[in-house]
Amino acid sequence: MERPARSRIFLMGSPATGEEAPGPSIASRLSLPKVSLRDTLRVNVHGDTEFGRQAKACMDRGVFFPDELIIAMMHERLSQDGARDGFLLDGFPWTVPQAQALKEFLAAEFDAGLDLVLQPVVDHEEIVRRLSGRRICDKCGCVWHVGFDDIQDGACGNCGGDLIQRDDDREEVVRQRLQAHQERSAALVRFYAEDGIVLGFDAMGPVEEVTERALHAIHAGQLPDTSSANA
Template identity: 45%
Template structure:
């Protein structure tokens, strides 16, 4: 299957993408991973992307598209892939359509993870990260540490990242509504959108997604 995963920040896209890709035996292609890999390997695309990022500028669509194209042409993506973070806007969606058309391929589904805006704010603004190890993540409502402000794993101080503040989260949501949400209508016109609720336990959401994709297949 060839799937695009969309949803607002805090919808759990990264978590669901990993589970779905494993269940469907297809690679999870994340924009963040693509950028990190290209930059660390110092590819031409990575150097180009870094030159924009170092200036605090957005990486142009054509660079992101080229990275995605290169990754989708790898042997492990021959029988399908799950795209997470790409396409991010309608221009990228149109470019993806053209890429697939050249290869006589098409998308099977666009999975839209739906979550209320207030829940997004609650999920992200409630996160607390360990200063010693960013992999140790807690939450003021969903995963409270045994001692307030102290990491259960290593005893490090827990803090809220600047980009997890409510004000920043709402700004990120505005960007999502303006730039990314229009691709849902773009794909709805092609009859590809499958919308599911992203509320509940991770396994429940994965189950919903797998059921919806199997119905749509």
């Protein structure tokens, strides 16, 4: 699929749905480099860069990465040649201060702004059902689901091992994660809604279906002309 005219795209982070994340597939179909926070962190930590050392120190202490660190690291990544003609942002920005810093950076560096913000629309109750029903074999690591699979006596159908529930798959924890995500994404949507560039799409289901819906939103979405704002 050819690259859309609007080629600086932000895919807002979505809570886990039990499916593969669609970011890489969307970027590939649009021939855009995927610029993700996770990948950028990994490269810097493994490369033992100054940013990587700061990030590792935060991880070792179990604290959140400060906005200043994330902003500086992602701005450096976006300044590289591969991203100068367009990109799909995945996982960044996470906060309104990060979004504001990104807006100022793109205006100063490219005399432009984001063209589209894709907002995944998910059914929170379905996510709770999917994640809280997951069980993992303590022997072979096979993943099962109490609602989708025929589980006999809490045993793994592959090797007979005991099936356990991860702490972060407990219903109360899943609901807490969803609430935190909803609050953060709502603030970002309000921020980008002022520019009229937010497009929602159904993000539930297999990655192939989610990708097709996102591509349809990108190519068929009716947006106000932002060329004057981005020029």
